[in-house]
Amino acid sequence: MRTIDWVDGAVELVDQTLLPDKCVMLRIHSVAELVDAIRRLAVRGAPALGVAGALGVVLADGDSAQIAELRAARPTAVNLAWGVDQAATYVPRGREAVLAAALRVRDDDIAACRAMGERGADLLEGDRLRIMTVCNTGGLAAVERGTALGVVQTLHERGRLAEVLALETRPLLQGARLTTWELARMGAPHFLIADSAGPYLLAKGGVDAVLIGADRIAANGDTANKIGSYALALGAERAGVPFIVVAPESTIDQNTPSGDQIEIEDRGADEVVAIRGVRLAPEGTRALNPAFDVTPHDLISAIVTDQRVIRP
Numbered sequence: 135m136r137t138i139d140w141v142d143g144a145v146e147l148v149d150q151t152l153l154p155d156k157c158v159m160l161r162i163h164s165v166a167e168l169v170d171a172i173r174r175l176a177v178r179g180a181p182a183l184g185v186a187g188a189l190g191v192v193l194a195d196g197d198s199a200q201i202a203e204l205r206a207a208r209p210t211a212v213n214l215a216w217g218v219d220q221a222a223t224y225v226p227r228g229r230e231a232v233l234a235a236a237l238r239v240r241d242d243d244i245a246a247c248r249a250m251g252e253r254g255a256d257l258l259e260g261d262r263l264r265i266m267t268v269c270n271t272g273g274l275a276a277v278e279r280g281t282a283l284g285v286v287q288t289l290h291e292r293g294r295l296a297e298v299l300a301l302e303t304r305p306l307l308q309g310a311r312l313t314t315w316e317l318a319r320m321g322a323p324h325f326l327i328a329d330s331a332g333p334y335l336l337a338k339g340g341v342d343a344v345l346i347g348a349d350r351i352a353a354n355g356d357t358a359n360k361i362g363s364y365a366l367a368l369g370a371e372r373a374g375v376p377f378i379v380v381a382p383e384s385t386i387d388q389n390t391p392s393g394d395q396i397e398i399e400d401r402g403a404d405e406v407v408a409i410r411g412v413r414l415a416p417e418g419t420r421a422l423n424p425a426f427d428v429t430p431h432d433l434i435s436a437i438v439t440d441q442r443v444i445r446p
């Protein structure tokens with residue numbers, strides 16, 4: 135299954151808001167529909183956003199206002215703007231050239247995720263690995279295979295995975311809803327854990343490596359990823375556990391010198407005071423909702439890309 139693709143003149147994507155209950159494909163014919171899908175996280179995850187951005191330029195049919203709106207639909211994952219730019223460069227050459235460029239972004243993502251899976255699995259030592267991860271970095275965050283969860287998949291295929299500890303990832307529960315769904319489909323042993331259990335379980339010695347994805351990697355290696363990543367990095371440092379970022383080269387933003395300059399998406403209070411429409415907190419409770427945090431480069435053991443291993 136492909137999470138996102140171009141099928142018969144439209145963008146087709148899995149509506150991730152309905153998982154794990156239902157796996158429904160959306161057919162998207164306009165930039166307005168695509169921007170809505172991106173904002174409500176029907177399509178999400180940095181590499182998938184890159185492909186959505188590129189395919190969306192085909193839907194924009196040369197309209198620069200629509201291309202600009204698409205490019206800014208979410209701010210933190212650099213892949214969205216990058217994917218838009220990859221396809222938009224070809225606008226002067228016409229629709230077929232734009233489509234060809236967008237399909238290259240899709241195909242390159244498939245190849246990059248496979249390469250990251252192999253490079254990441256080669257980097258890790260040991261035969262019965264216990265991996266901790268946050269958010270969803272699997273095929274649902276890309277086209278076919280994922281980034282950090284792509285490494286997990288390769289380890290599992292090589293018979294080297296003992297178990298995965300997946301953080302539930304409040305407020306939108308990408309770990310509880312999506313990562314567990316993907317791990318079950320892979321047949322990979324896993325436990326779901328509360329976000330706050332992560333550092334404790336690291337300290338207890340039950341984890342061989344933390345693997346995370348990335349939404350934007352600054353030029354100095356500081357890495358923006360799903361909120362909760364920084365707490366895991368601190369816990370991993372204290373416990374002496376490798377903390378490894380897995381992301382394609384397109385997630386590295388050489389125009390952003392350090393994490394201080396990364397814009398962190400604020401998704402508003404509603405997602406925190408309620409879960410899937412059920413209110414948890416007293417009416418009128420104020421809430422903060424940064425969707426991402428930044429892990430400083432000195433807490434990162436390695437960044438695995440489709441082309442290299444970087445030691446920040």
Ligand SMILES: CSC[C@@H](O)[C@@H](O)C(=O)COP(=O)(O)O
Pocket residue numbers: 175178179180181211268269270271272275276280281282308346347348349359360361425
């Ligand atoms: C391979 S995806 C890397 C990141 O995009 C992922 O970890 C993440 O933080 C996704 O956040 P989301 O808000 O669900 O789009």
